[in-house]
Amino acid sequence: MRITIVTLFPEFFDSPLACALMGKGREAGVVDFALVNPRDFTTDRHRTADDRPYGGGPGMVMLAEPLARALESIPQPGRMLLTSPRGRALDQDLARELAAEESVTVICGRYEGLDERLCELFPLEHVRVGEAVLNGGEAAALCLAEAVARLRPGFMGHADSGEEESFSRGLLEYPHYTRPEVFRGLPVPEALLSGDHARIARWRREQALAETLRRRPDLLEQADLGREDLETLRRLRREGPARPGRNLYLALVHAPVLNKFGEVTAVSLTNLDVHDIGRVSRTYGAAGLAVVTPLEDQQALLGKLLGHWTEGAGSRSNPDRAEALDRVAGLPDLDAAVAWVEAQAGTRPKVVATSARDEGSLTLPRVREWLRDEPVLLVLGTGHGLAPQILERADGVLRPLRPLGEYNHLPVRAAAAILLDRLLGDAG
Numbered sequence: 001m002r003i004t005i006v007t008l009f010p011e012f013f014d015s016p017l018a019c020a021l022m023g024k025g026r027e028a029g030v031v032d033f034a035l036v037n038p039r040d041f042t043t044d045r046h047r048t049a050d051d052r053p054y055g056g057g058p059g060m061v062m063l064a065e066p067l068a069r070a071l072e073s074i075p076q077p078g079r080m081l082l083t084s085p086r087g088r089a090l091d092q093d094l095a096r097e098l099a100a101e102e103s104v105t106v107i108c109g110r111y112e113g114l115d116e117r118l119c120e121l122f123p124l125e126h127v128r129v130g131e132a133v134l135n136g137g138e139a140a141a142l143c144l145a146e147a148v149a150r151l152r153p154g155f156m157g158h159a160d161s162g163e164e165e166s167f168s169r170g171l172l173e174y175p176h177y178t179r180p181e182v183f184r185g186l187p188v189p190e191a192l193l194s195g196d197h198a199r200i201a202r203w204r205r206e207q208a209l210a211e212t213l214r215r216r217p218d219l220l221e222q223a224d225l226g227r228e229d230l231e232t233l234r235r236l237r238r239e240g241p242a243r244p245g246r247n248l249y250l251a252l253v254h255a256p257v258l259n260k261f262g263e264v265t266a267v268s269l270t271n272l273d274v275h276d277i278g279r280v281s282r283t284y285g286a287a288g289l290a291v292v293t294p295l296e297d298q299q300a301l302l303g304k305l306l307g308h309w310t311e312g313a314g315s316r317s318n319p320d321r322a323e324a325l326d327r328v329a330g331l332p333d334l335d336a337a338v339a340w341v342e343a344q345a346g347t348r349p350k351v352v353a354t355s356a357r358d359e360g361s362l363t364l365p366r367v368r369e370w371l372r373d374e375p376v377l378l379v380l381g382t383g384h385g386l387a388p389q390i391l392e393r394a395d396g397v398l399r400p401l402r403p404l405g406e407y408n409h410l411p412v413r414a415a416a417a418i419l420l421d422r423l424l425g426d427a428g
């Protein structure tokens, strides 16, 4: 395979392409590199490859002409990849795709980047490494070259090495140990010393699942998982120290809320809301749901409904429903809901209000961070949404779901389900 790297600093690659596995891969003819310098395609005395940006501003921009001529000089460029923070992430799927090509070209940007018109003239695929800005594309090109070359047949000594690694089957890799058997008091896990290959394979699979669950649960959504894997994951989650929903409480508020005229009012309970939000909370492992209404007849109705399903005839005919509604409490106002959380969690929760009306700037990743260490009470409004006095006393108001949509009228049950999935879902 040939990898052509277009760079203003070809010397950057001297050592990394010469040593260790890459050096051997080149010697064995598994991978071959060509370095093309756009400066060699300049026509002025100073060999100028950059100029000031139109419109002003800091930094310089790589000139289009030398780069275009450099690209046109490559006999078989193959797929043309532009290193760019704006690009598709370099991941194992992309590495695998590129390893199937016979030639690829990687362009290293410098300064503020290239003249944008090159992207119209050449089929450049933007590729990024990480989520941070580098001085230039050279380090990114090296990452790409290594990730791709090592997947070529014959590059790695052991034929299985590439198959077993992190990401190869959608999971992170299991941990490794080598001699001595005990290092500074820490022994090698016993299963690895057993000599029992089936047991070692089971141990490794479980460790791969546990690592992925702990560090990159988002990968699990696409991983190739069998029934046994799912059982292991369930057990790991059950036994693990950080059940994700343990700090999340919900409050479904029926007063004070707004009516369709924008007036502050109280609305009636809805049987469906209580059942469905209770079930969603239970499914995602949230710690509890407070149904807030100051109206005594509504509280009595809620008491009757919960009693039927958690202790009465309903609990016997449908124990699942009893489990879902077990953690639902009827409370008169938000202060009582905050006190209810405090009594269970030991500290006052952060109160997070929700609104579909563009009144909030709090983001879900921030709430996920809070949830790691402290209780959070997520407050949902019925009617036409929470009244201003609730939003004002919250620690934060979440950005609406679908803020860019034209139509934004989710039922509160649907909003609760989406929020819980984004906060506690396996893909989070």
Ligand SMILES: C[S@@+](CC[C@H](N)C(=O)[O-])C[C@H]1O[C@@H](n2cnc3c(N)ncnc32)[C@H](O)[C@@H]1O
Residues within 6 Å of the ligand: 082, 083, 084, 085, 086, 107, 108, 109, 110, 111, 112, 113, 114, 127, 128, 129, 130, 131, 132, 133, 134, 135, 136, 137, 138, 140
């Ligand atoms: C200093 S950066 C320019 C950053 C650019 N002004 C921006 O804010 O997106 C110079 C060059 O480094 C490369 N580069 C920087 N960070 C990168 C990353 N994370 N992944 C891939 N290439 C990167 C790109 O080729 C980029 O054109």
